[in-house]
Amino acid sequence: MIDIFIVAGICLVLTALWLLIREAKKPKSEPVAKLPEPENRQVPNLIEGTFGATGEAFFYSLVRELAxxxxxxxxxLASCxxxxxExxxxxxxxxxxxxxxxxxxxLLNSPCEDTGGLCYLETSASELYPDSSLLDRHSPVAGFFAIKLLNSLGKPVGLIAGLHQSALRLGKNELDTIKLLSARxxxxxxxxxxxxxxLTEKERAQITLHSIGDGVITTNNVGCIDYMNPVAETLTGWRFHQAxxxxxEAVFHLEDEKTGKVIPDPALRCLSEKRVVSPKSDNVLISRTGDRxxxxxxxxxxxxxxxxxxxxVLVFRDVTDLHRLQKKMAHQATHDPLTGLVNRSEFEQRxxxxxxxxxxxxxxxALLYLDLDQFKMVNDAAGHLAGDELLKQICSLLANQLRGRDTLGRLGGDEFCVLLENCPLGKANKVAExxxxxxxxxxxLWENKAYQVGVSIGIVPITADSTSTAELMLHADQACYSAKDLGRGRAHIYDQKDASLAQQNGQVLQVSDLRDAIINHQxxxxxxxxxxxxADQSRVQMRAEVLLRMIDQSGNYILPGAFLxxxxxFGLTAQIDRWVIDKVFNDYAHLFMQNSNLVxxxxxxxxxxxxxxxSYxxxxxxxxxxxxxxxxxxxVNEAILNNNLPGIxxxxxxxxxxxxxxxxKNFGSGLSSFSFLKNLKFDFIKIDGNIVSDIADDRVDHGMVESINSMAHLLGIKTIAExxxxxSVIQSLKLLGVDYAQGDLLAKPVSMDDLGGEKLSEREFSGIPAD
Structure with a gap:
């Protein structure tokens, strides 16, 4: 729009100059002005000398012709x-x-410093303005004129000035000509x-597009490429001059990551719909060389x-590493770290x-509940490493016998479950056999010794009459116990008698058992x-996690995984939490009084x-x-956030x-952890142990811990590594700047009753010595 006004202005000025030339060439019978005109003024020649020039050529011809x-x-002629x-x-x-x-x-201290229009001094310019650096260039200057050049908005953008060492007499005709020429x-x-x-904006835009980390491709109005930046060249495998x-569509080949179907050209879609189009996040770009x-x-x-x-314009970025990280985090949240099978939570969802x-x-x-026979014997005789390897090999054996749509999951220890979809009870029994x-x-085989194990399996049909997943799991567990009671190494289909048998033998915790444990402080x-x-020991704070164990009739500890x-x-965890809070506040208050630094x-x-x-x-x-x-x-566990964000x-x-x-706690075990940190106020995050345990050997785990730790510190949150x-793990955590660490090799859980009335030793909570 500004260009239109500029061109129109130039046309008007040229028209006025042409009329002035025509009038100047007409024979006159009397003077144009009453004042005597200076001699040797060639106004028509001046106008004609600049009439045909444009741009910088006009500027050069103008100053020469004027002089x-x-x-x-x-x-x-100068620009501001x-x-x-100034x-x-x-x-x-x-x-x-x-x-x-x-x-x-x-223009500081010059005759035209504060002048908006034409400034003209016939003589004595240097004497009147002795501090002007403009006049000092030709000192002494007697005659002077200057006129500022205004843009279409009336803002000064330039200046025309004339300087003469002797007196300068300009008549009205010359001054009007200067005004007209200044307008042009x-x-x-x-x-x-x-x-x-x-041009500057274009150059800046091109530099920006070449420098950013995103790929950028632009097309014309029919979808043909007319620009690609270097990132786009790298990701597509095409050089710009080739594309x-x-x-x-021929250069930017998209496929659906899950189905492999070709995704329509997003540029053509946005051109036809005249709106911004965002392809799905699970798309894969196939480069010219076949890279994905x-x-x-x-x-x-x-x-x-x-x-x-x-x-x-198409703007895109490579999120391959992010997707790989998200997939690993999703897998860790739903799979057992030892065997790679789905965990209890994921199995129960399926x-x-x-x-x-x-x-x-x-x-x-059909639901199968598997419990290995003689596994404890192998684990005790050959060690935990052998036990872990045995579990992995057993899982491989089981998986090879199942269909692709069946689900094999590990519940914990040596217990597994199998979900057989669209499988009648008779066929499920054959699969179990x-x-x-x-x-x-x-x-x-382990260290030149051969070990043999067996498996007992409980079977439960899943029908329209089934009540809940909790009931199905309970019945399958009870059926498995009945299979063991009948001699092990066999399958047993659930019968109502199984519940009473399991309860009679204390195999399955019932609601009454848990309530009695709460009432009787078991x-x-x-x-x-x-x-x-x-490394700064002066800032060490004594901090510990309170852990809960249930005590059986023989006085042995039952781990939380077995009763929680x-x-x-049965809806009793809140009651158990209150029991713990009451116990800490009342029975162990003396520890807080004796150790003000204890948390x-x-x-x-x-x-x-x-x-x-x-809260109350x-x-x-x-x-x-x-x-x-x-x-x-x-x-609080990270998993709680997904189900009760307002409550937490x-x-x-x-x-x-x-x-x-x-x-x-368990931060990093789910996909949505980072999204909660900005909106919820936590003082610490406890990085999930599945990520921490392999940090020294696994680059992805190392990168995950590093990013979690950096993000937490950015938000003012301290970190604890489970x-x-x-x-090697400790040294890696120290190098990453993780604040705290927790683990059995660092400090095993100890009974709070063992502390008695003694003051806690800060040495138990001190930092790892520096290298």
């Missing part, structure tokens, strides 16, 4: 270089018969600056000022889908120090987080106890306000 026609020593209109740079400068190039001049010069200068700005003019890149990107139409679509399928379509599926025979015939609290990795799933199923981490279950009365209960405990809120930190948000806000701390066992 020669008006008989002036020096004439210059600063916002204060500094100018010459574009054309004629002085004493030759051009002078690229001079910088200042202003239009030419504005056009030059606009073109220069456009120029080709259709985007997971990409994210958008395609948008390019519109001109008239609203016409003149092409499309079981739930099968149950819903049975109810909706009256399909019949095959699995039993395969394992019975297998010989496990729990034991342990503490495990959380070790500071800070049942407690969760204990207490675990909260999903049911506790959902309990709106928990904890606040009341603080009011009645000598324990300070700053000495208590609550740990409210709880953390209420308890942090009174001084309690919060730890997000399962930090081994010198």
């Amino acid at each position: 020669q026609s008006l008989n002036i020593d020096a004439v210059l 270089e600063d916002d204060h209109q 500094i100018y740079r010459t574009l054309a400068y004629w002085c004493n018969g030759s051009y002078i190039m690229n001079q910088t001049i200042s 010069a202003a239009a030419e200068l504005e056009r030059k600056l606009a073109v220069s700005d456009a 120029m003019g080709m259709s985007l 890149y997971s990409i994210q990107g958008t395609a948008g139409p390019m519109m001109n000022t008239r609203g016409d679509c003149i092409g499309a 079981l739930e889908k099968s149950l819903q399928s049975a109810k909706a379509f009256e399909n019949t599926h 095959v699995l039993i025979d395969i394992i019975r015939e297998y010989r496990f 729990f034991q609290l342990l503490y495990q120090p959380i070790i500071s990795l800070d 799933p049942a407690a969760d199923r 204990l981490n207490l675990n909260l279950s999903a049911q506790s987080v959902a309990d709106e009365a928990l 209960f904890i606040t009341q405990m603080f009011d009645k106890s000598v324990v300070s809120p700053h000495q208590i930190c609550f740990e 948000s409210q709880l953390t806000e209420q308890l942090r306000d009174i001084g309690c701390g919060f730890v997000l 399962c930090a066992d081994g010198d």
Whole structure:
């Protein structure tokens, strides 16, 4: 639009000049002005000398013609270089018969410093303005004129000035001519600056597009490529000069990562729909050389000022590493780290889908519950490494006998489950017999010794009459116990008698068992120090996690994995959490009094987080106890965030306000961890042990821990590494700047009762010695 005004202005000025020339050439019977005109003024020649020139040629001809026609020593045309209109740079400068190039001049203290229009001094210019650097260039200067060049918005963009060492007499005709020529010069200068700005913007845009980390491809309005930056060249395998003019679809080949189907050209789609198009995030770019890149990107139409679509721009980035990391994190969240099978959580989700399928379509599926026989004997005789290797080989044997749509999962220890989809009970029993025979015939070799194990299997049909996944798992477990009771190495289909048999033998925890344990205080609290990795021992804080164990009738510890799933199923975990809180506040208050630097981490279950009365209960405990809120930190599992974000948000806000701390544990085991950190206030994150344990040997795990630690510190959150066992793991954590570490090799869990009345030793909680 500005160009239109500039061109129109130039046309008007040229028209006025042409009329002036015509009038100047007409014979006159009397003078044009009353004042006597100076001699040797050649106004028509001046106008004709500049009439045909444009751009910089016009500037050069203008200063020369003005100087020669008006008989002036020096004439210059300059553009404004600063916002204060004080500094100018010459574009054309004629002085004493030759051009002078690229001079910088200042209008400070000059005759035209504050003048908006034409400034004209016939004589004594240097005497009147002795401090002017502009006049000092030709000192002494007697005659002087200057006129500022204004753009279409009325802002000064340049200047024309004439300097003469003797008096300078200009008549009205010459001054009007200078004004007209300055108007044309202003239009030419504005056009030059606009073109220069456009070229500068174009150059800046090209530099930017060449420098950014995203790939950029632009097309014309029919989808043919007219630009590619270097990143786009690398990812597509095409050089720009090769792809120029080709259709985007021929160069930018997209496929659906899951189905392998070709994705339509996003540029053509955005051109036809005239809107921004974002391809799905699970797309794969196939390069010219066959390399595959997971990409994210958008395609948008390019519109001109008239609203016409003149092409499309595609911006995309390589997210292959991110996708690989996300897949690994997703796999770790749903799979057993030792065997690679789906874990209990993922298996139960798939079981739930099968149950819903049975109810909706009256399909019949089957659930097998497997418990290895004689595994403990092998584990004790040959060691844990042998036991782990045996489990891996058993899993491989089992998987080879199952169909692709069946699911094999590890529940923990030597217990497994198999989900047989669309499988009637009779066929499921045959599958179980095959699995039993395969394992019975297998010989496990370890250090020149052969070991034999067996398997007992419980079978439960999944039908429309099945109540819940919890009931199915319970019945399958009870059927498995019946198979063992009948002589091991066999399969048994669930019967209602199995429940009473299992209960009679104490094999399955019932709700009454857990309630009795709570009432009769059949729990034991342990503490495990959380070790500071800070080399500055003066800042060490004694911090420990409180761990819970259940005590059986023989006085042996039962690990949480054996009773908490049942407690969760029966809705008792919140009650157990309150028992732990009450125990710590009342029975171990003396530890806090004797050790003001002690902080204990207490675990909260999903049911506790959902309990709106928990915050009030904890606040009341603080009011009645000598324990300070700053000495208590609550740990919540990352998995809880996905199911009860509002609950955990409210709880953390209420308890942090009174001084309690919060730890997000098992961080990195899920996909959405990072998205919660900005919105929820945690003091610590405990990095999942599955990632930490292999940090010294696995580059991906090392990168995950590094990124988690960096992100946490960026948000002001301290980090704790779980399962930090081994010198190489500890050294890697120290180098990454992780704040704390926790692991059995660092400090095993110890009974809090063993502490007695003694003051805790800070040495137990001190940092790892520096190398």
